[in-house]
Amino acid sequence: MPDTDDRCxxxxxxxxxxxxxREALADEEALFDAAELFRTLGxxxxxxxxxxxxxxxxxxxxxxxxxxxxxxxxxxxxxxxRAAKLVRPRKDGKNVFYxxxxxxxxxxxxxxxxxxxxx
Amino acid sequence: MPDTDDRCxxxxxxxxxxxxxREALADEEALFDAAELFRTLGxxxxxxxxxxxxxxxxxxxxxxxxxxxxxxxxxxxxxxxRAAKLVRPRKDGKNVFYxxxxxxxxxxxxxxxxxxxxx
DNA sequence: TCCATATATGAACACGTGTTCATATGTCGA
DNA sequence: TCGACATATGAACACGTGTTCATATATGGA
Numbered sequence: 001m002p003d004t005d006d007r008c009x010x011x012x013x014x015x016x017x018x019x020x021x022r023e024a025l026a027d028e029e030a031l032f033d034a035a036e037l038f039r040t041l042g043x044x045x046x047x048x049x050x051x052x053x054x055x056x057x058x059x060x061x062x063x064x065x066x067x068x069x070x071x072x073x074x075x076x077x078x079x080x081x082r083a084a085k086l087v088r089p090r091k092d093g094k095n096v097f098y099x100x101x102x103x104x105x106x107x108x109x110x111x112x113x114x115x116x117x118x119x
Numbered sequence: 120m121p122d123t124d125d126r127c128x129x130x131x132x133x134x135x136x137x138x139x140x141r142e143a144l145a146d147e148e149a150l151f152d153a154a155e156l157f158r159t160l161g162x163x164x165x166x167x168x169x170x171x172x173x174x175x176x177x178x179x180x181x182x183x184x185x186x187x188x189x190x191x192x193x194x195x196x197x198x199x200x201r202a203a204k205l206v207r208p209r210k211d212g213k214n215v216f217y218x219x220x221x222x223x224x225x226x227x228x229x230x231x232x233x234x235x236x237x238x
Numbered sequence: 239t240c241c242a243t244a245t246a247t248g249a250a251c252a253c254g255t256g257t258t259c260a261t262a263t264g265t266c267g268a
Numbered sequence: 269t270c271g272a273c274a275t276a277t278g279a280a281c282a283c284g285t286g287t288t289c290a291t292a293t294a295t296g297g298a
Contacts, residue, residue: 042158
């Protein structure tokens with residue numbers, strides 16, 4: 001339970017700043033979804049899957065082999081990535097080929113890599 | 120332990136695709152850091168903190184009040200955000216004011232919100 | 239100097255999550 | 269139709285993580 005009772009005796013900032021911050025937080029659902037998206041991206045295995053898929057369309061079995069992960073682990077990850085609309089499956093006989101779903105992923109990765117490399 | 124032994128009998132794709140995927144995965148450290156960055160962003164509390172800070176420079180106490188979180192929880196989150204170079208503290212007397220550290224955060228959020236809204 | 243306030247941090251605990259194992263589903267070939 | 273293979277999925281378990289509580293540090297005011 002958050003202790004909303006104790007607050008600053010004197011708020012540090014102008015009320016307008018507080019108001020602007022509150023307005024930015026208005027769309028709670030979108031913020032929750034964004035956090036969920038980042039959480040989906042916040043795993044090394046899934047980052048590696050998406051990176052591989054950014055270079056080539058691959059089936060589950062190839063992914064497992066390239067990434068040295070079990071087929072089961074790869075499938076579980078792909079399930080989350082599908083739910084987040086980050087990858088798209090295309091069935092072909094016994095195989096299922098995965099590709100990136102849209103360009104947002106690439107931009108997110110480029111930006112993240114820029115950030116972690118620039119220090 | 121990943122079972123790298125069992126692989127596709129016949130790999131699904133051209134060897135060049137496999138090679139391209141492997142090359143994309145070469146910089147393991149950067150990929151790990153990117154995953155860590157996304158993990159830091161993958162929490163509703165921290166998303167809300169960053170959103171508030173994108174609208175105004177705020178001290179810890181104001182953040183706690185605006186977000187209806189305990190001061191302790193906010194501080195713990197800010198610690199992670201500092202480590203990820205996402206926010207920057209400025210000390211002023213008893214207060215510490217936080218602001219976004221660079222423009223990468225804004226771009227990441229814009230892109231993430233675009234993604235979750237476009238379905 | 240002493241106290242109140244603002245922030246940071248460590249410990250403990252509850253909860254979510256990634257992995258493995260086992261198994262189900264579905265498809266091709268014999 | 270039957271068996272081998274590719275993929276998906278549920279259960280169980282080990283581990284990481286966010287919260288709270290207690291406390292430490294530091295700064296300003298009386």
